[in-house]
Amino acid sequence: xxxxENLWFxxxxxxxxxxxxxxxxxxxxxxxxxxxxxxxxxxxLVRILAGLIPKFYHGELRGNVRVGGIDVxxxxxxxxxxxxxxxxxxxxxLVTTTVRDEVSFGPCNLGLSREEIVRxxxxxxxxxxxxxxxxxxxxxxxxxxxxxxxxxxxxxLKPKVLVLDEPSVFLETKTASRLYSLLKDLTTKLGxxxxxxxxxxxxxxxxxxxxxxxxxxxxVWQSSVENLTIRSIETSHxxxxxxxxxIIVKLxxxxxxxxxSLTRLAKFVKQGLRLKHVxxxxxxxxxxxxxxxxxxxLKNVWFKYPRASTYVxxxxxxxxxxxxxxxxxxxxxxxxxxLIKILIGLLKPTRGSVEVLGVNPRNRRELIGKIGYVPQNPTxxxxxxxxxxxxxxxxxxxxxxxxxxxxxxxxxxxxxxxYRDFRVLELSYGLRRRLSIATALVSKPKLLILDxxxxxxxxxxxxxxxxxxxxxxxxxxxxIASQDPGIITRLCNMMLVLDKGTIIAYGSTRxxxxxxxxxxxxxxxxxxxxxxxxxxxxxxxxxxSVEEFAEMIAK
Amino acid sequence: xxxxxxDKVRTALTFSREENVLSRAHIVFKICSVAVIFAASIAxxxxxxxxxxxxxxxxxxxxxxxxxxxxxxxxxxxVPITLLILFxxxxxxxxxxxxxxxxxxxxxxxxxxxxxxxxxIMFTYTNPLSISILLEKCKVPIVLSQxxxxxxxxxxxxxxxxxxxxxxxxxxxxxxxxxLIPLTAVSMERAFRVSETLYVKGFGWTxxxxxxxxxxxxxxxxxxxxxxxxxxxAVFVINxxx
Numbered sequence: 001x002x003x004x005e006n007l008w009f010x011x012x013x014x015x016x017x018x019x020x021x022x023x024x025x026x027x028x029x030x031x032x033x034x035x036x037x038x039x040x041x042x043x044x045l046v047r048i049l050a051g052l053i054p055k056f057y058h059g060e061l062r063g064n065v066r067v068g069g070i071d072v073x074x075x076x077x078x079x080x081x082x083x084x085x086x087x088x089x090x091x092x093x094l095v096t097t098t099v100r101d102e103v104s105f106g107p108c109n110l111g112l113s114r115e116e117i118v119r120x121x122x123x124x125x126x127x128x129x130x131x132x133x134x135x136x137x138x139x140x141x142x143x144x145x146x147x148x149x150x151x152x153x154x155x156x157l158k159p160k161v162l163v164l165d166e167p168s169v170f171l172e173t174k175t176a177s178r179l180y181s182l183l184k185d186l187t188t189k190l191g192x193x194x195x196x197x198x199x200x201x202x203x204x205x206x207x208x209x210x211x212x213x214x215x216x217x218x219x220v221w222q223s224s225v226e227n228l229t230i231r232s233i234e235t236s237h238x239x240x241x242x243x244x245x246x247i248i249v250k251l252x253x254x255x256x257x258x259x260x261s262l263t264r265l266a267k268f269v270k271q272g273l274r275l276k277h278v279x280x281x282x283x284x285x286x287x288x289x290x291x292x293x294x295x296x297x298l299k300n301v302w303f304k305y306p307r308a309s310t311y312v313x314x315x316x317x318x319x320x321x322x323x324x325x326x327x328x329x330x331x332x333x334x335x336x337x338x339l340i341k342i343l344i345g346l347l348k349p350t351r352g353s354v355e356v357l358g359v360n361p362r363n364r365r366e367l368i369g370k371i372g373y374v375p376q377n378p379t380x381x382x383x384x385x386x387x388x389x390x391x392x393x394x395x396x397x398x399x400x401x402x403x404x405x406x407x408x409x410x411x412x413x414x415x416x417x418x419y420r421d422f423r424v425l426e427l428s429y430g431l432r433r434r435l436s437i438a439t440a441l442v443s444k445p446k447l448l449i450l451d452x453x454x455x456x457x458x459x460x461x462x463x464x465x466x467x468x469x470x471x472x473x474x475x476x477x478x479x480i481a482s483q484d485p486g487i488i489t490r491l492c493n494m495m496l497v498l499d500k501g502t503i504i505a506y507g508s509t510r511x512x513x514x515x516x517x518x519x520x521x522x523x524x525x526x527x528x529x530x531x532x533x534x535x536x537x538x539x540x541x542x543x544x545s546v547e548e549f550a551e552m553i554a555k
Numbered sequence: 556x557x558x559x560x561x562d563k564v565r566t567a568l569t570f571s572r573e574e575n576v577l578s579r580a581h582i583v584f585k586i587c588s589v590a591v592i593f594a595a596s597i598a599x600x601x602x603x604x605x606x607x608x609x610x611x612x613x614x615x616x617x618x619x620x621x622x623x624x625x626x627x628x629x630x631x632x633x634v635p636i637t638l639l640i641l642f643x644x645x646x647x648x649x650x651x652x653x654x655x656x657x658x659x660x661x662x663x664x665x666x667x668x669x670x671x672x673x674x675x676i677m678f679t680y681t682n683p684l685s686i687s688i689l690l691e692k693c694k695v696p697i698v699l700s701q702x703x704x705x706x707x708x709x710x711x712x713x714x715x716x717x718x719x720x721x722x723x724x725x726x727x728x729x730x731x732x733x734x735l736i737p738l739t740a741v742s743m744e745r746a747f748r749v750s751e752t753l754y755v756k757g758f759g760w761t762x763x764x765x766x767x768x769x770x771x772x773x774x775x776x777x778x779x780x781x782x783x784x785x786x787x788x789a790v791f792v793i794n795x796x797x
Contacts, residue, residue, distance in 0.1 A: 052751055077760070085755045091712070092748045095756075096704055097570040101684050104767050106756040111763040118767060137572035139711065157757065306566035306627060346722040368728045379744070380720040383729060383736045397728040425740060439727060 001161055001193040002026040002049060007063035009044060009053065018044045020217040022063075026210070028160075031187045031194045033204045033225075035240050036214035038428045038458045042197045045214065046163050048072060049195065051079030068160045083161035084154035088169045088456070090146035094138040099125075099149050102138060106157040117156075124155040127190075128182060140308065142333035144175040151182070161193045162186065168203055169456055173483075173524035175332060180207045199458040202243045202527075205266055215239045230258040230265075241459035244527035244546075251550045295447065295477055296320035296343065301352035303338055303501075312338045314501045316352070320494075322446075325478040327488030327509060330498035331522040336481040337376070339498070340451045343479065344373050357446060369398045372440025372448040372476075376455060378432040379425070387411070387427070387435055388420040394439045406442055414438040414468055430461030434468065441472060448472075449479045454487050466490050486526050489513060489544040497521070514542050557731055558718060560634050565714035567631035567675045570683070570707060576618040576775045577680035582689050584776025585677055591783035592673045595790045596666040602658055604793040605665040611786050612672035615779065619680060628675035632668065640664035683707040688766050697764060705749060716741050 007022040018041045026032045034042050047053045054061050055076040065072040068082030084106075087093055096102045103124055107117040125131045130148040133141070141149060147167065154162065162183070168176035184207040186192040198204050211228060213221040221238045230246050232238070242250070245266040249257045257265060296318065303313040313335045320326050328336045341347040342354055345361030359366040375381065384390040391410055395403035411417045414434045419427065424435065433453060440448060453469075454462050469478070469491050482488055488495055488509060495509040499521050505512050514533065518525050525533075528549045532542045543549040571578075577585075592611050599605035616625035640660045647656030683704040690700035720741070721734040753759070 050755055052754065055754065056747075056751055080755055080757045080760070087748060087752070089748070092745050093752045095708055095749060095752060097683060097708060098572060101682070101704075101768065105758075108765045108767065109757040109760055111765055114765060114767055117765060121767075135572065137570055138708070139569050140572075153756065307569055307571055341719075341722075344722055344726065346718060364722070364725045368726060371726050373723045373726055375719055375723055377716075377719075377741065379741050380716060380737045381723045381727075382740065383724060383733050394727045399728075443727070 001028045001030070001068060002195065003064070003066045004045075004049075005064040007045075007048070007061075007065060009041075009048065009059060009061050011057060011059040014059070018217050019048075022214075022217070022219055024212055024219055024222055026193060026195060028193055029187050029191050030209045031184055031207055032196070032210045032212060033208040034195065034197045034212050034214060035199070035201065036220075037239050037460055038430055039216075040214040040239075041217040042214055043165055046085070046165050046195065046197055049079075049161075049163050050083055050085035051076035052085065080157070082159060083163055084157055084159040086150055086154060086162070086164045086167055088166040090143060090150045090170065093150045093153075094141075094146060097138055099130075099133045099136045099138060099141070102149055103134075103152045103156050106153060110157070120156040120158070121152075124152040127155055127186070128152045143170045144332045147171060147175075147179060151179075155186075159192065161195065164194070164196045166197050166199065166456070168198065168200075170452075171332065171483075173203070174519070174522035176203055177524070180204055183207065199241075201240050201262070202266075205243055205263055211240075213238050213240055225263055226261045228262045229260060230262070234258075247546050248527065248531065248549070251546065292321035292323060294319040295322050295357050296479070297353075297355040298342075299353045301342065301349045301354060303335075303342060303347065304350045310501075311350070312501050313342070313349070316501075316503060318496065318503070318506065320477065320479065323475075323477055324494050325473055325492040326480070326494045326496055327492035328479065328481040328496045328498060329483070329485055329488055329518075329523065331483060333500075334498040334521075335501040336483070336498055337451055338501075340449055340479070340481045343449060344371060369443035370446050372437075372443070372445035374433065374436045374440055374448075374450045374453060376452045378429075378436035381436045381439060382424045382432075385423055386420070387416055387422050387424060390424055390435060391416075391438050391442055395442045398443045400443060410438045410442050413441070413471060415464060428461075429456040430458070430464065433457065433461075433465060437465075437468065445476065447477045447479065451481050452483070453480060454482060454484050462487070483523065485513070485518065485523060485529075489526060489529070510542070510544060513544070556634065558721060560631070561714050561718060563627070563630040565711050565718075567628050567679070568707075568714075569679070569711050570681075571624075571679050573619070573621065573680070575620055575680065576778065577615055577677065578682075579772050579775045580779050581771035581773050581776030582681065582685040583770065584773065584780045585681060585771070586689075588776075588779040588783040589673055589677055591780065591787050593670055595783070595787040596669050598787065598794065599662065599666055599790050600794050601797045602662050602665070603797060604790045605662045605669070607789050607793060608669040608786055609665055609672075611783060612669060612676055614782055615673065615676050618779075619676070624676055624679060625672070628672045628679075631675060632671040636664050636668050636671065639667060682768060684766070684768055685770050688768070688770060691764070698759065701753075701758070709745065709749070712745065713738070713742050716745075 003025050004022055007019055008017055009019040010017045036042050048065055049067055051072050061073060067079055070078050070082055072079055094102055096105055100121060103121045104117050107120050125134055128148045128151050130152055133145055133149060167179060183194045187194050208225045211225050212219055221236055243262055243266055246262060249265060298316050298318040301313055301316040302311050304311045328339060330336050342349055343356055343361060345364050348362055354361055357370050361367060382390055384393050392403055392407040395406050400406050411420055414437055416434055416438055419431060453465060466487060480492060492509050495512045496506045497504040505516055513529055528543060528546060543552050595608045599608050616622060643663050644656055644660035645651060649656040686703050687700040691697060717734060717738050720737045721731055724734055
């Protein structure tokens with residue numbers, strides 16, 4: 001269905017080849033995953049498969065690419081007839097104002113008959129299990145719903161090939177699993193070939209038939225997913241993150257399992273390793289104790305967006321103490337980002353009062369330099385052309401003594417000293433996020449607020465980000481909103497769980513993660529937590545990281 | 556204040572899917588009604604007649620069964636219209652302490668308010684796709700007619716980005732206008748992504764496009780138009796009386 005031969009590509013004005021002699025074939029009805037670190041050429045490759053290159057992006061393109069029998073390099077404008085493409089951000093892919101119009105947009109462009117279009121709209125919404133969305137406005141959809149509508153809108157074109165660039169990036173784990181399960185159904189039941197770019201092996205390992213790994217523009221590994229083992233990843237130095245199941249097997253040092261397929265290993269570890277069930281397990285990892293001043297106070301906060309019929313936040317009462325590290329966890333549409341926007345003064349509560357660092361956050365002048373804010377899209381914070389200028393100009397605006405020295409210091413802490421002269425818009429998403437953190441840190445704020453900081457990041461970038469935040473968190477109150485419990489368990493001593501605008505729980509991360517059932521909220525707990533809960537029946541306090549898990553097993 | 560205005564404009568420009576007389580009315584009648592109200596506003600020469608025109612947005616807001624839509628539209632335009640009234644009065648050649656200059660400022664303000672409120676409420680309950688269909692029937696090229704729906708979809712998103720950008724840079728002591736720099740970059744990226752989306756969905760592949768939505772119902776459209784015409788007649792009558 002897809003044939004790529006000797007493919008080379010470099011963007012106009014660039015010296016370096018983004019893709020270097022890429023060769024692979026994807027068979028009909030196959031579910032293929034393309035993996036690799038940021039900047040390895042994955043997005044470029046899938047844009048070629050969708051015909052967007054050379055139509056939209058210019059550059060030097062060599063080789064042969066055939067998708068569904070169409071020569072992409074010669075007739076890129078015809079690719080849409082056989083292949084549909086979905087980008088990572090569903091919001092910008094909705095081009096009309098109602099779900100029905102959106103799903104019918106493609107077939108309408110083909111000039112099909114009304115009856116056929118109506119039939120396709122119904123069919124594609126049913127396939128994505130979104131028939132109930134047909135009458136809705138696109139402005140009122142949650143991210144998970146948007147993703148469904150986007151998928152339905154391309155399915156209505158009846159493609160033979162579906163290409164998706166990081167479709168799960170904005171979705172909570174369970175919704176992402178449902179999306180992948182749906183894509184798997186499309187391959188098995190409808191015979192559609194699916195190609196997906198994904199960073200997290202854990203998310204796709206159950207569904208993929210084949211994995212292609214790119215590194216620095218080259219295919220460094222391609223095979224059936226059944227051939228992927230701990231040994232093959234280690235000996236071939238494949239740049240993919242080990243799934244959690246593999247990490248645990250490595251900790252147990254059982255070398256026999258190194259040769260077992262990762263797919264089977266994941267199922268095996270999920271079913272339970274042969275460990276004795278211990279009745280009770282308790283370890284004190286040291287919680288923050290003693291009196292600390294409340295620096296964020298929310299009293300009876302309610303919030304409703306204009307034109308919405310329901311409240312996004314309902315009666316939120318919250319106190320956050322100085323130097324506390326709070327993770328706000330919740331599924332899509334639970335009100336995490338709205339809460340963050342209220343804390344920074346972007347939104348005014350419909351009812352109730354908010355106090356941040358002793359003032360109402362709507363009074364932004366009082367909070368200049370005291371709050372550092374890193375939005376979900378870091379590009380929204382950039383005002384200067386280069387990395388150094390961005391931080392330096394902020395330091396000058398904030399009248400910080402020795403701005404140059406402070407800039408150098410912050411760039412070093414965030415690992416951006418080697419990128420100081422890079423243009424901000426040429427940075428990868430991971431580096432943009434780090435730069436946004438650097439500009440937030442330059443004033444040494446008392447409170448640092450991050451909205452979905454791991455979005456778009458590959459495993460290396462995520463690990464780098466966590467390390468940076470680990471370094472700086474000692475002297476700052478940290479608030480992180482995320483649907484990724486992994487980052488919250490690593491960085492936050494307190495956890496706030498939101499669902500449908502209500503606080504489900506607020507307390508010590510270590511206690512809550514072991515007493516709550518996050519699966520009820522569509523959030524998949526990290527495997528460490530799941531396993532510990534399984535082995536220790538009455539546990540209410542346990543390890544949060546792989547290292548702590550190993551320590552516990554040793555005990 | 557600027558942020559408040561932007562937030563309110565964003566709300567007023569957000570499409571609502573609710574079913575009511577306004578959303579069901581035929582697009583041609585809606586456009587004609589707006590044109591008639593525009594004519595009535597121009598024709599209104601006295602304060603009373605210009606206030607009469609203001610009844611129209613109140614009536615159509617009543618038809619939506621959601622009185623708040625009037626308040627939302629009012630909030631979006633209240634500041635610029637107040638400024639318009641103020642400057643018309645202050646810069647009047649007759650001087651500030653003159654009843655005619657005050658009256659003129661109020662008449663101009665209420666005329667503009669009537670047009671703005673009518674447009675905002677109408678647009679809230681108008682599927683932009685129906686305007687595209689109408690434009691295409693008038694032989695407007697497909698790419699231009701489709702720009703209408705894209706603009707409709709993107710304006711609230713761009714305004715949302717602006718608010719977020721402004722808040723984050725304000726915390727670093729930047730001025731409001733400096734938020735335009737990241738906003739431009741993000742909007743360009745957004746626009747580029749939208750054009751890619753259109754391309755992969757086969758937009759522009761053929762000039763023969765099918766539509767599955769209707770232009771609306773004449774009965775409701777006629778009702779809106781008759782009320783607008785009544786307003787226009789009332790304006791003429793009151794103009795002659797006073």
